[in-house]
Amino acid sequence: MVRRYFGTDGIRGVAGRPPMTAEFAFKVGVAAAEVLAQHGRADRSGAPTLLLGRDTRRSGQMLAFALAAGLTSRGAHVRDLGVLPTPGVSFLCRELQADAGVVISASHNPFDDNGIKFFNREGEKLPDALEAEIEALLARTHELGEVTGAEIGEASTFTTNGSHPYRDFLLSHGPDLSGLKVALDCAHGAAYRLAPEVFRALGADVRTLHAEPDGLNINTRCGSTHPAALQRFVAAENLDLGVTFDGDADRALLVDRRGRLVTGDHMLAICALHRGERAVVSTVMGNLGLEHFLRSHGVAFHRAPVGDRYVHAMLRAEGLTLGGEQSGHLLFLDKAPTGDGILSALQTLAAVRASGKPLEAWFDAITMYPQTLLNVRVAPETKAKVAEHTHVVAALELAKARLNGEGRVNLRPSGTEPLVRVMVEGRDPVVIEQVARDLASVVERAAF
Known part of the structure; x- marks a missing residue:
């Protein structure tokens, strides 16, 4: 089957323009509820429970409400997580024992875009086969029978009494950052509150940039796709380092004291040596300098097609735990089932602190090709x-x-x-x- 809607990272498009309309999101909800009810671990009524999160785009609420309406119209239950990084939704799928998760986000794409991405109960991206089933059903939703009365699903808001479980998870995997002056570029995105909270809780002296989302400014001349402002800020303010996220915070890049961009390739090399990895997985875009550096330290190097789902698949096939992309989308499969920008930054800084060398010394040691x-x-x-x-x-x-x-x-x-x-x-x-x-x-x- 030729996939018309699902790409390497869910469904994406310009919000308000087909296919990324409220009407389409409703149909996706209907189709997903039907497919997941057949394949998921459901409650006694046969109705799956899905977690729903989004980033800060204005169109996110429109699409989330429409999707939730489609899901509940077919009997599925929805727990609304509100604005939360994509990896937070992934984490909570396992933590809350939900049948699936869905995120309304276009990640690093421009503000006008939005998307719909599903996770399974383990917090991993939905398999191609299930996405294909959902897509095949989109054209036939009008053939489905009625769902009425008590069979209609419930929608509720997820609340916590005290600390958030995803925040606690990040803190448990973060190093002591006391004494470090750190700038965080939150891309006016999903990490705008959480990332500063986590870094401050770990002891860092935090300065925030681009952490005032207005629904329209996500990824606009900021974040991991536009790191120049953070680079200038770190160097001008004589800070120890900077971290920049994308709109849904599933990726992160670092900036060293001199304002130089520490890419996902650098981060992968630093973490591989600290963790004692026998091999890592990069992509066809991974720098030759990364490959040469790792091989010189006895670390085997594999290349997958571009896309974190392909890195994930090769890691599983090779029995490995560490991989990632130049963009800063790293996978630590012994920690989390999907890419997590905050986690990646914390794991890299843990490696840097344990080494006794500053980030700029690591940058100098890893020679990248132009x-x-x-x-x-x-x-x-x-x-x-x-x-x-x-x-x-x-x-x-x-x-x-x-x-x-x-x-x-x-x-x-x-x-x-x-x-x-x-x-x-x-x-x-x-x-x-x-x-x-x-x-x-x-x-x-x-x-x-």
């Missing part, structure tokens, strides 16, 4: 086919030849946006920049 990444906007219907175009195939071979065996070229469609990503990596930054631009130009002409 890498250029260009995003080429394409028509959505041609995104998956661009790499097969005759001119693009020829340009790709020419690009590889120009690097003369001292670099890599990667061309891939984005799993979440109408983009084709062109990545070129090599020793000479001038050469890779020109190779990337030439290849991107061919892709642009071939995509329309």
